Amino acid sequence: MTDAPHLPNETPEGDWADRMEQTVLDAALGLAPRLGWNSRMVRAACAACGLSRGDEELLLPNGARDLAALLSRRHDDRALAVLAEVDAKSLKMRERIAAAVSARMEAGAADLEATRRCAAFLALPTSADLGLKLAWESADQLWNWAGDTATDWNHYSKRAILSGILIPALTMRWFDGREAAEAFVAARIENVMAFEKWKAGKDFDAPLKKAADVLSRMRYGAKG
Numbered sequence: 001m002t003d004a005p006h007l008p009n010e011t012p013e014g015d016w017a018d019r020m021e022q023t024v025l026d027a028a029l030g031l032a033p034r035l036g037w038n039s040r041m042v043r044a045a046c047a048a049c050g051l052s053r054g055d056e057e058l059l060l061p062n063g064a065r066d067l068a069a070l071l072s073r074r075h076d077d078r079a080l081a082v083l084a085e086v087d088a089k090s091l092k093m094r095e096r097i098a099a100a101v102s103a104r105m106e107a108g109a110a111d112l113e114a115t116r117r118c119a120a121f122l123a124l125p126t127s128a129d130l131g132l133k134l135a136w137e138s139a140d141q142l143w144n145w146a147g148d149t150a151t152d153w154n155h156y157s158k159r160a161i162l163s164g165i166l167i168p169a170l171t172m173r174w175f176d177g178r179e180a181a182e183a184f185v186a187a188r189i190e191n192v193m194a195f196e197k198w199k200a201g202k203d204f205d206a207p208l209k210k211a212a213d214v215l216s217r218m219r220y221g222a223k224g
Contacts, residue, residue, distance in 0.1 A: 020059055024049050025070045033113035037121035039063050065130055068118050071111070072134040076141050078107035083145050093146065094189050100142035101166065101185050105173040116174045123171075135163040161192060 027045035028037075035041040042063045046056040060066040082103045088096050108115045122131035139162035148158060165188045173181035 017059060020049065020051070021066075021070055022074075024051070024059065025067060025074065028067050029071075029111050029114040032117040037064055037068065037114075037117040042067060064121060065127060068122055068127070068130060069134060071115070071118055072138065075104065075107040075111075075115075076138050078110070079103040079138075080141060080145060082107070088145060088147055094193055096146040097142070097162070097189055098185060100146055101162075101169055102182065104138055104142060104166065105170060105178070105181055105185075108170060109173060109178070112174065119171060119174050131167070132163070135167050136160075138166055139163045165189070165192075 024042075024045050027048045028041060031041050031044050031048070035044060042060060043053070043056065045067075046053075046060070051059065056063075079100070080103075083100060086099060091099065121127055122134070136159055139159040143158055143162060148155070150158065165185060169181050169185050169188075172184050
């Protein structure tokens, strides 16, 4: 079964939704510095785009949370566009991560006042889960750009560590400025590299192997 062709004056629903989400987000960026990041701002942004409450519920069922996710992903895309001009292979890994985090911070700084309001919203207990999810998404994209190909537990540990750097780094960038944020990131990357160097000389599987050996001897007896 083939899809029915669209008439010239028809717009695919997905295309309309995608475009309208970005249009409402643009309106929200202008309103958030005055109204904050909340349901009132969402309604005002939708109204400015000619959307009824029914349209709003259809387009943004989770209200301010949906707009926060759209903003974070826009900033991810903006950072990746900048990083696309950088030859990651010419940089050491720590330099790649520093460049990636810096690009992500500056991507958000372009909408600074609105981004501050969004950050305050994501810091609320009711939105903390979304903040963590979005930080993980950002970390994943930055690691992918940096050339990470790990598929084992390192894939997840790297993203967890970078998420832990990104959240405070972005907050510092929004409220304390670029210099403080860059210094924080440099120090945290140095900490991570020192830890990785220390970890490389350790056999973390040894205790598990020893425990397994002890349990085996208890069950089957010592070998003669």
